[in-house]
Amino acid sequence: MRIASIAQIKARFSAYIKESQSGPVIVTCNGKPAAVLLNIVDEDELEGLLLAYSPKFQALLRTARQEIQATGGIPHDEFWQQVDAEYAKAPASPKRRAGTAGKVRRRPAAPLKKARAKKTAMAAVK
Numbered sequence: 001m002r003i004a005s006i007a008q009i010k011a012r013f014s015a016y017i018k019e020s021q022s023g024p025v026i027v028t029c030n031g032k033p034a035a036v037l038l039n040i041v042d043e044d045e046l047e048g049l050l051l052a053y054s055p056k057f058q059a060l061l062r063t064a065r066q067e068i069q070a071t072g073g074i075p076h077d078e079f080w081q082q083v084d085a086e087y088a089k090a091p092a093s094p095k096r097r098a099g100t101a102g103k104v105r106r107r108p109a110a111p112l113k114k115a116r117a118k119k120t121a122m123a124a125v126k
Helices: 006-011 013-019 043-052 055-071 076-089 114-125
Strands: 002-005 025-029 032-037
Touching: 002 006, 002 013, 006 013, 006 025, 013 032
Parallel strands: 002 025
Antiparallel strands: 025 032
């Protein structure tokens, strides 16, 4: 783990990005930790990191956990039946290919595109 001031980071940004591949780089402002440069291996890792720090997503998880605790949840098969029913009811979007209507999509949406991920990561550094 490396610690560097904002001035040092600004002067040698590319070098610190490269250094983050071997471990986090703590960015300080007036001697106090202000940010962290992290190496992102793939888009899934970035998406997970962004969700981990999303207040809306954390609130959604908290609500879901409370509901499961209160009701005991639903059986696995019933869950997928509900997903199938909702997916079948959804209007066909332009992105859905012909012949996919009624088929269940059991994987999450495609990971973030590289350009969007890079832009988000850079915004987080600012």
